[in-house]
Amino acid sequence: MALKKSELYSSLWSSCDELRGGMDASQYKDYILVLLFIKYVSDKYAGMPFAPITVPEGASFKDMVALKGKPDIGDQINKKIIGPLSNANKLSDMPDFHDATKLGSGKEQVDRLTNLIAIFENPALDFSKNRAEGDDILGDAYEYLMRHFATESGKSKGQFYTPAEVSRIIAQILGVRQAITTGATTAYDPTCGSGSLLLKVADEARTKITLYGQEKDAATSGYDITDL
Numbered sequence: 001m002a003l004k005k006s007e008l009y010s011s012l013w014s015s016c017d018e019l020r021g022g023m024d025a026s027q028y029k030d031y032i033l034v035l036l037f038i039k040y041v042s043d044k045y046a047g048m049p050f051a052p053i054t055v056p057e058g059a060s061f062k063d064m065v066a067l068k069g070k071p072d073i074g075d076q077i078n079k080k081i082i083g084p085l086s087n088a089n090k091l092s093d094m095p096d097f098h099d100a101t102k103l104g105s106g107k108e109q110v111d112r113l114t115n116l117i118a119i120f121e122n123p124a125l126d127f128s129k130n131r132a133e134g135d136d137i138l139g140d141a142y143e144y145l146m147r148h149f150a151t152e153s154g155k156s157k158g159q160f161y162t163p164a165e166v167s168r169i170i171a172q173i174l175g176v177r178q179a180i181t182t183g184a185t186t187a188y189d190p191t192c193g194s195g196s197l198l199l200k201v202a203d204e205a206r207t208k209i210t211l212y213g214q215e216k217d218a219a220t221s222g223y224d225i226t227d228l
Helices: 005-019 025-045 061-065 073-089 106-120 137-153 164-173 196-204 218-227
Strands: 186-189 210-213
Touching: 005 025, 005 106, 005 137, 025 061, 025 073, 025 106, 025 137, 061 073, 061 106, 073 106, 137 196, 164 196, 186 196, 196 210
Parallel strands: 186 210
Antiparallel strands: none
């Protein structure tokens, strides 16, 4: 059965509740996005050869679940999950899951991370059974979180979120639909975030075009690899 977006959004916001209070939304968003990313790529690509994202043996979401309740859970997540995933996919600046200033220390950190992982264990969040043609569930989840993070942080939404409607208008202004395009036609976004604008440009084109993007934030760049 396909994953219901309402259940996905509910679980995502529950994960935010688990971290809310210890840090600003602009900070805890990275933990939620990385956990969502790990769950998604584990469900979709673990054990799959030539996958767009490499999930090293021992560094999947299932291995993260095995760390629940351990007194050194934060340190172990860094060493066994984040480190191998980062190295295998050349990701940098991943959040520190053993940061006492943000996640607490001792039992507080253990409980917080254990509860956070448990939320993503929800059978309703099985991404392996998802992905109907044209249904970008990961992109939808990312945009949902970005919209709420932007609102809750009290900062300009443009700081880390561009509404889909704005991306669509920009793509239309570029005039790619009226242009003669081929596979050699390129579109480049130097600060591409999740790749939403690039995807909107690709949707506007009459034929397949080549997309290029770069993103500084590691928690976000992984989404580009799976989406583009």
